[in-house]
């Protein structure tokens with residue numbers, strides 16, 4: 117697809133309407149999105165709780181790139197391309213594990229966790245090791261969430277840090293326990309997954325379990341009075357309540373809202389799931405919803421966190437990783453039941469996955485025309501506009 121064709125497509129985009137078919141189905145346009153959105157912004161990779169000990173690592177696969185996310189000796193986190201500086205072999209062959217040193221399986225060059233080349237056997241005396249460290253990518257963390265950026269120059273991380281820290285701090289994610297990780301592959305364009313999680317227009321009909329936990333999710337109940345009362349309690353308990361919206365130049369959204377009175381957690385029966393996390397003392401923290409464009413969503417209640425990492429595979433395929441985090445002291449069988457913990461978001465997430473796939477199927481047909489967003493879909497408009505703006509920047 118030529119630059120002029122992309123320009124034309126973008127200029128045809130009607131404000132307040134869903135995107136044209138090509139934005140969801142065209143592989144060349146996806147290639148352009150990859151460059152202008154995914155290669156330039158901070159991407160959520162995972163949680164530090166997934167790599168608690170020095171040398172613990174996991175691989176984040178992004179298109180052809182594979183990034184090793186590894187814990188250093190002092191708790192710090194590094195991110196390197198999984199390619200050897202000798203002749204390019206993949207170094208880590210497993211998707212996760214523990215490595216005191218990163219040793220290439222081909223000719224055994226040895227790297228430290230920070231990517232420094234320590235040993236390159238049988239190389240000449242004048243071989244300069246310093247020039248052959250692993251190629252690292254930008255990595256930063258906010259309260260136990262790991263973000264990477266594969267751009268040469270990463271955008272400022274400060275805004276993400278500033279807006280998410282007050283919401284995340286009470287959970288003490290860095291010390292938390294990973295209770296479960298589940299991966300899904302959806303036959304849908306990645307933006308449809310993102311759009312779906314930015315509106316609750318569909319919730320009343322699609323999510324009976326979610327609507328019985330969250331008051332107002334059906335868009336039929338007035339929650340203003342309850343929210344105002346709860347906000348006072350939350351503020352008195354030192355919990356963040358200030359709404360963060362995505363504005364030009366920023367990528368984060370954060371909100372806290374109440375559970376239905378009497379509901380203690382995100383659970384099918386409304387009862388608590390585990391012990392309160394981190395510094396939470398009770399089951400009264402409501403729900404926090406955090407987003408970072410383009411690929412991070414998270415919902416949390418007093419006793420657990422559910423993170424969602426979205427990864428673009430191709431125009432019609434999206435990988436989704438769910439991760440459930442609980443307090444470090446929670447003991448399975450005693451304090452929580454694993455099936456009860458994962459059930460709520462498995463049910464709700466699978467309902468959403470189905471909606472996204474249905475959406476994609478309709479968009480693929482020749483009959484698809486962009487349609488108007490409802491006023492309650494304002495966050496979807498915000499997201500779609502953000503994507504378009506990033507692509508415009510990419511064109512420049």
Ligand code: FES
Nearest residue numbers: 200202203220223
């Ligand atoms: S390719 Fe890694 S040591 Fe040769």
Ligand SMILES: [Fe+2]
Nearest residue numbers: 312319323468
């Ligand atoms: Fe949904």
